[in-house]
Amino acid sequence: MSLTENIPYEALEVGQKVTVTRTIEQRDVLLFAALSGDCNPLHLDPEFAAKTLFREPIAHGMLSGALISAAVACNLPGPGTLYVDQTMTFAKPVKLGDTLTVEIEVLEKLPKFRVNLATRVFNQHGDKVVDGVAKVVAPRKTVQVQQVELPPVTVG
Amino acid sequence: MSLTENIPYEALEVGQKVTVTRTIEQRDVLLFAALSGDCNPLHLDPEFAAKTLFREPIAHGMLSGALISAAVACNLPGPGTLYVDQTMTFAKPVKLGDTLTVEIEVLEKLPKFRVNLATRVFNQHGDKVVDGVAKVVAPRKTVQVQQVELPPVTVG
Numbered sequence: 001m002s003l004t005e006n007i008p009y010e011a012l013e014v015g016q017k018v019t020v021t022r023t024i025e026q027r028d029v030l031l032f033a034a035l036s037g038d039c040n041p042l043h044l045d046p047e048f049a050a051k052t053l054f055r056e057p058i059a060h061g062m063l064s065g066a067l068i069s070a071a072v073a074c075n076l077p078g079p080g081t082l083y084v085d086q087t088m089t090f091a092k093p094v095k096l097g098d099t100l101t102v103e104i105e106v107l108e109k110l111p112k113f114r115v116n117l118a119t120r121v122f123n124q125h126g127d128k129v130v131d132g133v134a135k136v137v138a139p140r141k142t143v144q145v146q147q148v149e150l151p152p153v154t155v156g
Numbered sequence: 157m158s159l160t161e162n163i164p165y166e167a168l169e170v171g172q173k174v175t176v177t178r179t180i181e182q183r184d185v186l187l188f189a190a191l192s193g194d195c196n197p198l199h200l201d202p203e204f205a206a207k208t209l210f211r212e213p214i215a216h217g218m219l220s221g222a223l224i225s226a227a228v229a230c231n232l233p234g235p236g237t238l239y240v241d242q243t244m245t246f247a248k249p250v251k252l253g254d255t256l257t258v259e260i261e262v263l264e265k266l267p268k269f270r271v272n273l274a275t276r277v278f279n280q281h282g283d284k285v286v287d288g289v290a291k292v293v294a295p296r297k298t299v300q301v302q303q304v305e306l307p308p309v310t311v312g
Binding site: 004020022028030031032033034035036037038039040041042043044045048060061062063065066067068069070073074079083084085086087088089090145146147148149150151152153154155156 | 160176178184186187188189190191192193194195196197198199200201204216217218219221222223224225226229230235239240241242243244245246301302303304305306307308309310311312
């Protein structure tokens with residue numbers, strides 16, 4: 001189990017960034033399908049996807065949303081953050097095997113611990129696949145939080 | 157395997173709605189944690205959550221995002237929809253055991269098959285937990301799409 005330390009409001013600076021990198025595997029798309037109920041063949045059936053605009057299976061757009069939310073909740077500002085609002089523009093498709101870099105950047109510090117964050121996702125070619133802004137209430141104090149060890153999740 | 161039929165652009169009418177109902181279980185929160193990497197104890201540890209503002213474990217906000225995206229992709233407009241943009245305001249927490257109703261409503265039909273949809277999530281008390289708008293490119297034609305049967309996903 002790992003300890004996660006947050007970055008409280010007063011330590012946040014405009015321009016401050018974190019990045020989290022993650023390769024999207026078949027397993028991630030299957031888990032997202034199981035969780036959301038979106039079992040469209042565009043995401044899961046290479047033969048079907050081959051006949052679409054995308055030519056091959058693509059990840060569900062909101063899978064990038066899940067990664068953005070985790071980067072906000074675990075990295076910047078991290079534990080204790082209240083998630084108020086998120087915008088997302090899905091600029092390009094994410095393909096299976098793509099390595100995504102989620103970038104969170106402090107855009108603005110507002111009164112009452114409110115902070116606006118740029119939330120961008122890039123693929124391994126440097127293309128921006130998702131752009132957006134998160135509005136959060138940042139934590140007031142530094143805390144170290146024990147992340148919970150999950151039971152094993154098996155697919156297939 | 158179930159067949160899903162979409163609602164193409166020309167059949168969409170402003171004010172048209174669908175709702176999808178789903179109860180949020182511990183399993184959903186565990187799957188979201190596994191998928192996103194957000195293993196914060198606020199979502200997973202009742203003892204920790206009891207000491208927070210929320211008093212009990214709450215679902216990750218973006219889990220509602222996953223349900224919204226599935227309702228857009230499978231129900232209104234359904235298969236063939238291109239997801240362009242999503243906004244989400246997280247108005248109230250979602251607790252484990254809450255029964256969520258995702259409501260998708262056609263707000264505006266725009267040129268070039270573009271459609272704006274209201275995307276709202278209510279809990280079993282009728283409280284709006286998430287509000288937002290999805291911008292999509294609706295499908296041009298009616299299609300029936302076979303949903304893919306997933307391999308079993310086991311937690312624990």
